Amino acid sequence: MRTRSLAALSVAALSAVLLAGCSTPADPDAEPTPSASAALDLCDAQVASGAATESVTVEGEIGQKSSATFTAPLEVTELQSTVVSEGSGDPVSSGDLVTYALSAFSADTGEELASMGYADSPLLPQQISAESPLGQMFGCATPGTRVVAAFPATEQGAGEVYIIDLIDVVPTAATGEEQEPVDGMPTVELADDGQPSVTLPDGDMPTEFQKATLKKGDGAVVEPGDQVLVQYHGVSWNSGEVFDESWGGAPFPFTVGSGVVQGFSDAVTGETVGSQVIAVLPPSAAYGEGEINEADLKGQTLVFVVDIIAAAPAAQ
Template structure:
């Protein structure tokens, strides 16, 4: 049995509140547009207040493992509330950080468990946290290892619900793997202090076949076709030498490997491990197609992508 997507797990609040805040970023398959980022609101001030509803809930279980929430049902929830159950350690998260989290959902009407995700056998993609997105409103400027219990009021879409949310860890915003010796003949890549790449094209004609090389080898799980993937990317046209699109400067980009992006972009990440950085050269056949070169839609152009793989969500995720 597969766990349903985040948007389907909790119709009343989870889709509207959490999924709305998931990292999206730019889209390397879309018409190039400038990257933008949301306001970095104060996380501490953004946290929802504790209240009578959440303070009446008893939570049992270890942080990072599925929990139980016991309360007198139906639980009266008039506004969004969030109460810290246990505090973690280390530095508080900051606006713009990528974080991993886990969640167990319960019906406020009956106390019945509705589902869960984010635990070891049901991982989800990291999410960028800020004071103006829902995850920031639940966790505020918490430290990794913190657990909160949150209560959402009923909406037109569904009944009130209770969530136990664990802030697991902060994920680097750029590839963290071990450097690999560059492949001769492919574009070279230099990294800024924040990890943003700059590409230098080699002399000579562009390759006529798809090529890629690993620049950093990560220690995470392997990306397979159909998986959800979170990446940073930087795209350069071999024909013009210009950067046509990138996620750097905004939110990382999430997509399904094999869907919604050009074939070469999927080929760049499949078979690679989380934490890796790859450089890939995409001839028109696996990019935007053959034809007269057109800057507007990149048709006929050979493209170079530098891709940092930050997270993966397996296509087949067992239910909890």
């Protein structure tokens, strides 16, 4: 973990989003969000500064693509992180969703390898923890902090140098303005942390796809092909039971129109970031018609409450 490139991890994460495919929208076996006790370890997770990172000169504003100047080849024997500029506000905690941006450079030649997370190439937020590369770079830093990180060479490639900006902490639930409920749709109640619970109405199950906006966010409109990060809560109308949800674990990233059932993509398409929607998926918009069963949800009518946390345009 401590010798893997953050840029490589980011590319892998984006590839996983593009190729995501599972029988339900998220992995029900995903590990839960780190507990409060784990948050105490985040401050200790930051790796030490070193000669390699301290030799790098950085030019540019926080949140904007910047340059790294150093004498190449730069000898990097271990993972290092040096704080270039400290942010302000409350320190991040383990499990927080954070936005970040980075520029990567070859430690051998000094040439720029890639940049991502800036206005022209936004990244989805990621959870920070003591085990994550971001946690190892920043520890419990404050938003607005910039570090220079250096990774030693591996069997996969030469050493690399990064300028990494910890931009902000983002909400883990929809923050939009509450909307009037729609008659005939299931009703939703929210816990203090935003986790929803669903009450199904009396009467026959719908036979066509339906959705309603419960909270209206003021962010970008979600388009087909976008990468999105959501929280979701799924209930079977047939049994009344919760069959899957992201709450209690990590928010779920996916590409609209790929790797999830059609109705799940339709639920977020045309909605704005910060919104919460409820969608009713008949079998034709979910896992198909057939004999009703619990194993693969075939034949079942599903209800999803989806909080749209972030979106990024499809990679060009």
